[in-house]
Amino acid sequence: MADAASLPPVPAAPPARAEPLVEVIHGHRVPDPHRWLEDGDDPAVQRWDDAQSERARTVLDAVAGRGALRRRLGELLDVPVVLGAAVAGDHLFAIERGDGRDQAVLTVASALGDAPGSGRVLIDPAALLDDPTAALDWYHPSPDGALVAVGLSTGGDELSTLRVVETGTGALLPDAIPRTRAASVAWRSDGSGFAYTRYPDPATVPEGEAGYHRIVLDHDIGAEPAGDAPVWDALPDPTAWPDVRVSRDDRWLLVHVSVGWDRTDVHLCDRTDGTWRTVIEGIDALTDLHVVGDRLVGTTTLDAPTGRVVAAPLADPWPAAWIDLVPASDAVIEAIVPTSESLLVVSTRDAVAHLARIPRPDRAAATDAGLDSAPAPIALPSDGSLFALSGSRERDEAFVGFTSFAQPPTLLRWSDGDLEPWTASGPDRTHDGSAFAVERHRYPSTDGTEVTLFTLRRADVDPERSTPTILTGYGGFGVTMSPGYSAEAVAHAERGGVWAVACIRGGSELGEAWHRAGQRAHKPQVFADFEAAADWLVAEGRTGADHLAIRGGSNGGLLVTAVLTRRPDLCAAVHAAVPLCDMVRFPRFRIARLWVPEYGDPGDPADLAWLLSYSPYHRVVDGTRYPAVLLTTGAEDSRVDPLHARKMAARLQGAADGVADPAPVLLRVERGAGHGQGKPTSRRAEEGADVLGFLHAVIGVSPAPD
Template identity: 35%
Template sequence: MTTINVTYPTTAKGDVVDTYFGVDVADPYRWLEDDRSAETEAWVVAQNQVTQGYLANIPYRDQIAEVVKNLINYERVTAPFQEGEYTYFYKNDGLQNQSVVYRQKGDGEPEVFIDPNKFSEDGTVSLAALTFSEDGSLAAYQTSTGGSDWREVYVMNTETKELIADKLDNVKFSGLAWYKNEGFYYSSYDKPEGSELSEKTDQHKVYYHKIGTSQADDIQIFGHTEAEKHRYVWAGVSEDNRFLFINAANSTSGNRMYMRDLTSENTDWVTVKEDITSDVYALTTDGDRLILVTNEGAPNTKIVVADAANPSVENWRDLIPETENVLTPSTAGGNIFAEYMVDAISQVKQYDLKGELIRTVELPGIGSAGTFSGKENDTKTYFTFTNYSTPTTIYSFDIESGATDVFNRPATAFDGEQFVSKQVFYTSKDGTKVPMIITHHKDTELNGKNPTMLYGYGGFNVSLTPRYSSTVAAWLELGGVYAVPNIRGGGEYGKAWHQAGTQLQKQNVFDDFIAAGEYLIENNYTSSDYLAIRGGSNGGLLVGAVMTQRPDLASVALPAVGVLDMLRYHTFTAGAGWAYDYGTSEQSEEMFQYLLGYSPVHNVKAGVEYPATMVTTADHDDRVVPAHSFKFAAVLQEHQTGSNPTLIRIETDAGHGAGTPVSKTIEQYADIYGFTLFNMGITEL
């Protein structure tokens, strides 16, 4: 196989040692956690020079970029939504870095409402959220700079499209919940005294901003005492502007819920649910009836109804009971649309607000349906449908009759008819059956030599359902096989499936992923020489753990923005909120030893030949700080045996992934796919 010689930068080693339950653990690359130091900045520059030098020598890198560009370059629109006298929608002409918000009145010509491409020259400032006041006369939107979770909020007069003097700074992990046309509720943390990209953010608070006033005058309404300390707090206002709901959580699973009647002189909070072992949120209201979604006593989720006068858990009544399939509901036109996952495939049922079944919605095929949202008085809603070979198509749906029509079917360069997706069930290490969807060209020969991308996540109750992606389509066009297993830790089979991949059961996630790779090899889709493993964030942890436990499984490893130091993840930004899934190194000796046993940073061993690895991260990632990736790359470069390259690609002016400009996406995937194919020994396309 052709190789490219690599000389890695020298990474200094420190003498930091932490002691956990009497066990000393060295952390020689602790200095890379300081994202503001000149030394770290110099290290980033040096590593990027090596990586870009390597990638520049891949002969077909530009060819791959053209394939990705060609497949991304198609007009993409979202489902329309009504605000005031206007219908709004997002559209991207194809290669615009950010999608543009358009609007039209009646059958009039669409006009640009907000063009985020004008926020910055390079497209690195993105539109993060957009919400409208009750009559649509005002809009509030968030912007993100360089992909950061810290946001700025602007308020616009929608008629004139002029900004008003209500700019808010330092907003993080927040919705914008309007109350009539008077103001909105939002959430944030106190700005850290140290690095805003890595300093721990621990106490979330909800504020009310009254239009026409200064942010300094905003009223703090929740989360301002030690007794009410929560890491994540969200506010929502019912469509009739009667109820304010607060969801408060200390982790990514389980929350408390409080409410307040905004029409009452009594401003005390009413507790809907105090226990944090389950989840609940308000779906809609119907007069004095609160319609709530919860997994309290229902791991697959159910819908309950409560009286506003007495909404506590013991008074809940089932409206749409739990079934054997996981439920994700939405509302439009005074109806409930219940999307069920059946082996990760969508089924949708339509109910009225009394819980009576109206119809089963006929979907266009096997895949993922979404949206079905709207206001109470809407007579029409829209839904999306997609799978790995079908670009997202938008359908209109008449709520009364159930009639469905195509609203927008995108014209792409990808011919989905040439590709097939197959769902298989394989057996994991402990005998658990796990589904996986495998997609490839219909003429692919199962000869064990197909470049195969095995993608996984496995955490935080996140479900990987079949969805079209231009970048995945590019991999398929390049002759690749794309495989996605629905491993434990996800939400495909409800809370039990999620919990089976958490804390002291986290190894199940890695075992499920390894078994998926072995299935692909045993059934001649590929072989270890042609297998790449990939995942981002918690999926980056998955890749890091699997490549250190089974370095022989795949030829290429691609951990993206990964959680890779499991002993210290909870000390950065909002990381402590992930403890429900991971546990922490401080909670018990057993948990410490378990984390130490799989933490990727701590399990790279000398004398082992690891797969060709390209770690990817971004310098503005304040969700999973880049120090995870920095330290993992440093220890891999120190211990890698053999000629397989160990590179780190550090995107500048970018974050955890949201809002990434299209131009950067094309570059990223040209590099990722080029690195992958080259290290499978493929010399030409």
């Protein structure tokens, strides 16, 4: 591409001490020269982080066009969007971002009427806590919407303190409950209290256990949380993850317990006499149930890898009594949304969302129509994704969020069989996606299996050998890579590039079998699927390896760093955000024991063998010319410890010794930031400009004039 940017001069990397540390683990010699970088509290490590970040700043600030990228990303991120919604009584609560706000806020509006009303800001976390990094992690309104439980955190740590807000006045009640990361909250019908999940005081558990032992407790509004009594604490192991729901009449309490990433146990309590029943336990199936009238209704992968919708009487809730409301098919069942009369069924095909309606099985209309009647499809605006699903208890209506690659997240209301836009309209609340083209491709992986690949480009761009392309993916934990808005993707496509998303194994694009085909010992196939996507793009003449970059975050960061070490020839540039890189020691840090069922246990000899076969930090080979690499991480990340990015950067930088004209390896460590959730818009724009500026300078994108 003519007049393409290039990276400015790169200073020498700060020296990283390489120690002759080699452990023999289950017969394997495992070198770990940079273990000293694991201790983020060590002043020497902090100085090294700062030196790496200063070096990265020297380069990234000098990239041509970075200022224009920063401004454009700021505009794209400031497009007003809805990130979550919940209907409670006559109130509609929503998490909104953009429109000049640097941080997402919680708004409340009327859910009634024939047209959307403007929401009133109920919680502005940055203003409330007088901290620009303060974030709203989650929220749960009471059934009538008079009160809202919210989770607040700062610095990106997501550890959350539960607070209660009066909807009418915006006043905070005295209740303040710490250690409520990603809390599940089930309100009593009268709003007098709730069941909720909380983590233990670190002083009460063994060292390193504070991120586990999540249990369900009961809280009365106004009571001291220290006196909250446990409701469910029979964890099958410390890493199990319980969630809680309560029926509308308060009689039935449902506890779902996730054990690993393939199993959900479900327990049902009749609160009239305190009797517990185990609905399903110890079976590798994902089950998500609701109390709907006099029945349990929900989704399960039991005997159905793509999922099915089932129902059973509360008096006989066990799997033998389950009947299919929506049987298994080629569609992947994602969720159901109950309303007063209906069940909305969310599914995907090839990662594209579909929505349909069936009658509630406890209603006369369902009996008249027959429980085996086909779901009635509900048309969506285009190929995209659904999120923020919430149905009304009082009315036959629901609210759903919708997004696609060039369509920012917006809110839709379903009623009377149709969907209608419910995000307030106006010149500042629209984003024109008509200038872009989204395509869905199929390509063969290394074993012949066909994989879906989405591409986003400007409509007037015809991909060819010199087209700058950024390929991304995830490939783990059953995460489906459905079409979703990305400011970075739009900014890249505007500059004439192609943004590609590979729906590789490890996700749930084709159901639970697709997930398991990329799990544990099968993880290398995930990397092979991703490499095959890059090879297909090149073979089809849609880009060239010297114009191709790959990027991924978290598990996706593991993906791209593993591919980096497996195929140094694959691409010209790599961005790995908050990545996992040391697969031998990962369970020792933060909450990573939660991921052992997905990856394997390095303490097990068989598991260690496959983990070592791809562990990026251990697969770096001295003297190899690797692509240009940018590693980004947050110093306060409570999910993936920044040690992974540190150790990987040091290892790659050391491996470049003796390589003629090595590509740069940059490490960007952001203070006061975590895994990415809740990051202020201004910081997201700065990081996005760094990432796109770096990738663009390597793969040949013409810079916009600063």
